[in-house]
Structures are given as structure tokens and as C-alpha cells.
Amino acid sequence: xxxxxxxxxxxxxxxxxxxxxxxxxxxxxxxxxxxxxxxxxxxxxxxxxxxxxxxxxxxxxxxxxxxxxxxxxxxxxxxxxxxxxxxxxxxxxxxxxxxxxxxxxxxxxxxxxxxxxxxxxxxxxxxxxxxxxxxxxxxxxxxxxxxxxxxxxxxxxxxxxxxxxxxxxxxxxxxxxxxxxxxxxxxxxxxxxxxxxxxxxxxxxxxxxxxxxxxxxxxxxxxxxxxxxxxxxxxxxxxxxxxxxxxxxxxxxxxxxxxxxxxxxxxxxxxxxxxxxxxxxxxxxxxxxxxxxxxxxxxxxxxxxxxxxxxxxxxxxxxxxxxxxx
Ligand SMILES: Cc1cc2nc3c(=O)[nH]c(=O)nc-3n(C[C@H](O)[C@H](O)[C@H](O)COP(=O)(O)OP(=O)(O)OC[C@H]3O[C@@H](n4cnc5c(N)ncnc54)[C@H](O)[C@@H]3O)c2cc1C
Numbered sequence: 001x002x003x004x005x006x007x008x009x010x011x012x013x014x015x016x017x018x019x020x021x022x023x024x025x026x027x028x029x030x031x032x033x034x035x036x037x038x039x040x041x042x043x044x045x046x047x048x049x050x051x052x053x054x055x056x057x058x059x060x061x062x063x064x065x066x067x068x069x070x071x072x073x074x075x076x077x078x079x080x081x082x083x084x085x086x087x088x089x090x091x092x093x094x095x096x097x098x099x100x101x102x103x104x105x106x107x108x109x110x111x112x113x114x115x116x117x118x119x120x121x122x123x124x125x126x127x128x129x130x131x132x133x134x135x136x137x138x139x140x141x142x143x144x145x146x147x148x149x150x151x152x153x154x155x156x157x158x159x160x161x162x163x164x165x166x167x168x169x170x171x172x173x174x175x176x177x178x179x180x181x182x183x184x185x186x187x188x189x190x191x192x193x194x195x196x197x198x199x200x201x202x203x204x205x206x207x208x209x210x211x212x213x214x215x216x217x218x219x220x221x222x223x224x225x226x227x228x229x230x231x232x233x234x235x236x237x238x239x240x241x242x243x244x245x246x247x248x249x250x251x252x253x254x255x256x257x258x259x260x261x262x263x264x265x266x267x268x269x270x271x272x273x274x275x276x277x278x279x280x281x282x283x284x285x286x287x288x289x290x291x292x293x294x295x296x297x298x299x300x301x302x303x304x305x306x307x308x309x310x311x312x313x314x315x316x317x318x319x320x321x322x323x324x325x326x
């Protein structure tokens with residue numbers, strides 16, 4: 001056994017794995033093996049894995065739900081920690097009097113590994129508003145904060161209701177940071193630059209009637225079913241939408257900022273390389289029909305990017321995160 005992984009082996013036994021195939025941990029079902037792998041089931045296990053990984057000088061990659069990643073066919077030369085921590089707790093309530101009635105803000109602390117759908121359902125059942133439109137968003141709370149994941153009808157970003165979080169820095173320091181730290185923007189949080197890892201997130205939610213919350217959540221689900229391909233292997237939207245300024249400059253049809261619309265109008269709906277295909281239903285989704293390789297997806301991405309650039313003069317940026325060796 002290599003000496004630098006002794007501590008990890010000692011702490012986690014057979015659950016600490018070498019050469020673990022990663023495709024099964026992603027919604028794309030694509031990707032080669034991780035050099036080292038551990039699936040952390042609790043917050044304590046996650047913190048220990050990060051800390052021992054850092055001590056062992058292993059590069060670390062955190063996998064949440066694996067719903068927004070494209071892992072290379074040759075895998076990842078790092079210690080991949082899958083975060084399956086599950087804790088949710090109400091931390092406090094703050095009331096403010098406004099025109100005679102009290103409005104209550106409720107602070108909910110959620111482990112970063114909690115599936116977004118579990119957190120959203122918990123909030124609705126507790127009569128707490130701010131996150132209900134995200135019902136149906138796959139992946140974990142950590143991934144959703146990293147990406148500042150969003151929904152359009154009604155509009156909402158996960159970052160909008162973040163109050164504070166506990167993070168670990170690349171040097172191993174555990175810090176509590178407030179919302180400002182994240183610099184949330186479209187598809188962006190500062191985590192993408194800092195390399196910090198989120199342990200837990202505290203959200204500030206407002207009290208609201210449960211039936212109204214379910215109405216919004218169910219309408220999100222219906223719209224998702226209408227517009228996105230269902231029951232397929234994918235990593236959601238491939239490209240970010242373009243800015244309003246870029247749409248104006250490029251003079252896209254109806255000044256559309258939608259990446260899916262641009263890929264569709266470049267004639268690529270249904271286009272296929274190997275087993276990777278641009279969805280017939282939503283041109284910003286690439287689907288793994290069965291045995292697609294990461295290399296097929298990359299080729300299709302580049303083809304779509306080139307076609308959109310040639311037709312509209314717009315450079316599409318990827319939303320999915322490429323990781324590992326291709
Ligand atoms: C069918 C489908 C529909 C989708 N619909 C939407 C949608 O409506 N809106 C939207 O915005 N996205 C959507 N997505 C994309 C995806 O679900 C989101 O981006 C999601 O929030 C990613 O979370 P995850 O846990 O799966 O992240 P992963 O894919 O596991 O990881 C994504 C990135 O986050 C980082 N990360 C994960 N956890 C942590 C942590 N604890 N600390 C630091 N970094 C971390 C990873 O290292 C990686 O870089 C969709 C995807 C699919 C497959």
C-alpha cells in the first residue's frame with residue numbers, strides 16, 4: 001500500500017476504494033475511474049475525508065449528485081469524494097413586525113450532500129418559501145450552490161436564499177462565510193474560483209402557506225416535463241445562455257439569449273456522434289443513448305459550438321463541468 005493513503009485506509013477500511021469506475025455516480029453514465037474514491041454518508045465522514053485527503057497531499061474532487069459533470073473516459077487522477085451527507089435542521093427563527101403583522105424568517109442548515117429535492121420537499125412541508133420553484137432540480141445542495149442553479153418559471157436562483165455556509169479552504173481551514181462571499185451571478189459562485197469545499201449551507205426562508213408552495217412547486221415540475229427530455233441519460237443543459245448584450249450584438253432571432261434556441265437554429269437538433277445525441281426535445285441537452293464516450297460528447301459540443309459561431313457569431317460557453325482526463 002502506498003504510504004500516503006494509509007490514514008484513509010485506516011479511517012474508512014474497504015469503503016475507501018482505488019480505481020473506482022465513476023460513470024455510475026453520474027446522470028450521464030459516462031466517465032473512467034477515480035484513482036481514489038470514498039462515498040461519505042455523513043457530514044463527519046465528509047469532513048474527515050477532506051481533511052485526510054488534504055493531509056495526504058492528494059488532489060481532491062468533490063462529486064455531489066453528478067448531474068452537471070462530464071467525466072473524461074480516462075477518469076480522474078485525484079481523490080474523488082462523493083458527498084452523500086443527509087442532515088437538515090431548523091436553526092432559528094427571526095420575526096419582524098411589518099404593518100401590524102409579523103413576518104418570520106426561518107434559518108435552515110442543510111448538509112451539502114443533501115439532494116436538492118429532499119431539501120425542497122422539507123421546506124414546503126415546513127411551510128417555508130424561497131426554494132419551492134426548484135422542485136425537480138437534480139443534484140445536491142453543494143452542487144446547486146457551486147453552480148448557483150436556477151429555474152425560470154417562476155424565476156429563482158439557489159443562491160438567492162443562501163444566508164451563510166461552512167466551507168473548508170484548500171489549506172484545510174474550516175470557515176463560516178456569509179452570502180457575500182459567494183458573489184452569486186448567473187451560473188456562478190465564487191467556489192468556482194476559490195476551490196473551497198462546502199460542508200453545509202444555511203438558508204433564510206420565509207413562512208408561507210403550504211398549499212401555495214405546493215402549487216408553485218408542482219407548476220415547476222409540469223413545465224420541466226413539458227420542456228425537458230425525461231427518463232434519459234444527460235447532464236442537463238450543455239451551454240450557458242448568452243447575455244442580452246451578446247444577443248443584441250449578434251442580432252439573434254427575436255434577440256433570443258437561449259443557447260438551446262441557437263443550437264436548434266444552427267440545425268443541430270437530433271445530431272449524433274457515436275451514442276451521444278443532441279436531444280430532439282431540447283437542443284441544449286446532450287443525451288447518452290446507451291454507450292456514449294466522453295470523447296463523443298466533447299466532439300458534439302465542439303460541433304454545436306462551431307455551428308452556432310458560424311451562424312450567429314456567438315461563442316457558447318459550457319455549463320457542464322468537464323473533469324478528468326479525456
Ligand atoms: C435532467 C437535468 C435537469 C437539470 N435541470 C437544471 C435546472 O433546471 N437548472 C440548473 O441550474 N441546472 C440544472 N441541471 C444541472 C444540475 O442538476 C445542477 O447544476 C446541479 O445543481 C448540480 O448539482 P450536483 O450535486 O449534481 O453537482 P455535481 O454535478 O456533482 O458537481 C458540479 C460541480 O459542483 C462541485 N461541487 C459539488 N458539491 C460541492 C461541494 N460540497 N463543495 C464544493 N463544490 C462542490 C463539483 O466539484 C463540480 O465542480 C439539470 C441536470 C439534469 C441532469
